[in-house]
Amino acid sequence: MAAAPVWSVDPRTGKQREQVAVEATAGDVDAAVRAAHAVRSTLADRTRRAAFLRTAAQLLEGARGELVAAADAESALGEPRLTGELTRTAFQLRAFADVVDEGAFLGIRIDHPDATATPPIPDLRRYKVALGVVAVYAASNFPFAFSVPGGDTASALAAGCPVVVKAHPDHPATSELVGAVLRRAAEQSGLPADVISVVHGFEAGVELVKHPLVTAAGFTGSVRGGRALFDAAAARPVPIPFHGELGSLNPVVVSEEAVAERAEEIGTGLAGSMTLGTGQFCVKPGLVLVPAGPGGDSLVKSLAAAVGDAKRGPLLDHRMRDNFVAGVAERAELPDVEAPVAPGAGDEHTVSPGFLTVPASRLAEEGAHDLLLEECFGPVTVVVRYDGTAEATAVLSRLPGNLTATLQLSTAEERGEGDGARLLAEVTPLAGRVLVGGWPTGVAVAPAQHHGGPYPATTSTSTSVGGTAIERWMRPVVYQTTPEALLPPELRDSNPLGLPRRVDGRREV
Known part of the structure; x- marks a missing residue:
């Protein structure tokens, strides 16, 4: 059977643009994984792989015009x-190169023998090693930052793991172009091109997670697709770690004092956040608790004015558009749900932003309104009007795990007066990143960042953004009573590589 063609499609028109690749067969996936596995040892040199990451950043920036045009199309x-x-993606690659150079991610610990301890301590030397070939499943909504050259790929390569990326069908041409840039960067850095490769097609994704030489996987996408792959990773004869980002409501709680102080400002800010990128950010605020009463009414009025002025636009593909239109229509038909600005179809290729409102009492108990507790991908949010602390708490207690949770507090509450501390304690169990003020859209690439959260936001406790993402692709190894001549250089007493580590409990540089 001939391999199925992979077409680039214009979401503004729904028309095919050009054939850019063919779907990978099981044999193609096997070949890509085995080629990656065969060259894994070449990534052991930290200096070389840091150079690779920096070269990749440089070449991506050098091809900026072509890559951005392809991604926009x-x-x-x-x-x-x-x-x-693209600038963020290049920065992320360089940031991981710095992590590799610094070396603290290896987590080196050395304990010399201590016969006086109970029980006695033998000579123990611990550090982390790369897992092996990593499968990366590219995201639809970030053609660069969470796709072929994105955080999963960058962190896995930084850990010393070769990567096979399953390209997203929404941007196959971009994926091919970027994949070629990364392979060229590898070769210019003295590494085999096969440390990074790209495959296309649904079946390729299934075969990839099942392949016996794949040691871990990273995924960003839907709950349905991510859960299927997560289950497949766990059902293997040898299960593997699956770091999936699946879905998030990203709740916002607006306090009564906050609406009394700045209702219009909050409403306008919410509109900007929920419509940013046509509502296609994984951290879009999708559920907002707003007090009942005049202050909350002012916020909703401000939100309606700002969302009403927002432009309609295309989603990433027509399937997502159809799901959005159907999803908001089903939610709007629920009892006591109103649409001050009705979200839905713009024309046959676009959608119009909007928002729904519902009394908190409808969400406090299980029922048909549970649909409002599920993410709806696109420019829509649900405003939940609560009457008092008990109703707000009842709604929060029913929320699933999230990437973010945001509090909009008054100036006094931010100083520690009133309900600020209580609300912070209530939302902290719900999310991996908790904001006080501001809006969750926008995830800074920084060492202290955490982009993850309780299920279904993610399937693990790790982050996909920031330097500690490298830890997902490594495992610890301890050498006991091992002669110095046999130890890896990182663990020798002489510390020939000058790495940061702890020796007998004390930090040594």
């Missing part, structure tokens, strides 16, 4: 947004 996200995303 396939995603309709716009050149300004994609230009910024």
Whole structure:
């Protein structure tokens, strides 16, 4: 049977643009994984792989015009947004190169023998090693930052793991172009091109997670698709770690004092956050608790004015558009749900932003309104009007895990007066990143960042953004009573590589 063609599609028109690849067969996936596995030892040199990451950043920036144009044609996200995303991606690659150079991610610990301890301590030397070939499943909404050259790929390569990426069908041409850039960067850095490769097709994704030489996987996408792959990873004869980002409501709680102080400002800010990128951010605020009463009414009025002025636009593909239109229609038909600005179809290729409102009492108990507790991908949010602390707490207690949770508090509450501390304690168990003020859209690439959260936000406790993401692709090994001549250089007493480590409990540099 001939391999199925892979087409680039214009989301603004729904028309095929050009054939850019063919779907990988099981044999193709096997060949890609085995080629990656065969060259894994070449990534052991930290200096070389740090150079690879920096070269990749440089070449991506050098091809900026071509890459941004290709991504815009396939995603309709716009050149300004994609230009910024490519810059972020290059920064992320360089940040991981710095992590590799610094070496603390190896977690080196040395304990010399201590016969006086109970029980006695033998000579123990611990550090982390790369797992092996990593499968990465590219995201639809970030053609660069969470796709072929994105955080999963960058962190896995930084850990010393070769990567096979399953390209997202929404931007196959971009994926091919970026994959070629990364392979060229590998060769220019003295590494085999096969440390990074790209495959296409649904079946390729299934075969990839099942392959016996794949040691871990990273995924960003839907709950349905991610859960299927997560289950497949666990059902293997040898299960593997599956780091999946699946879905998130990203709740916002607006206090009564906050609406009394700045209702219009909060409403306008919420509109900007929920419509940013046509609502296609994984950290879009999708559920907002707003007090009943005049202050909350002012916020809703401000939100309606700002969302009403927002432009309609295309989603990443027509399947997502159809799901959005159907999803908001089903939610709007529920009892006591109103649509001050009705979200839905713009024309046959676009959607119109909007929001729904519902009394908190409808969400406090299980029932048909549970649909409002599920993410709806696109420019819509649900405003939940609560009457008093008990109703707000009842709604929060029913929320699933999230990437983010946001509090909008008054100036006094931010100083520690009133309900600020109580609300912070209530939302902290719900999310991996908790904001006080501001909005969750926008995830800074920084050492202290955490992009993850309780299920279904993610399937593990790790982050996919920030330096500690490298830890997902490594495992600890301890050498006991091992002669110095046989030890890896990182664990020798002489510390020939000058790495940061702890020796007998004390930090040594």
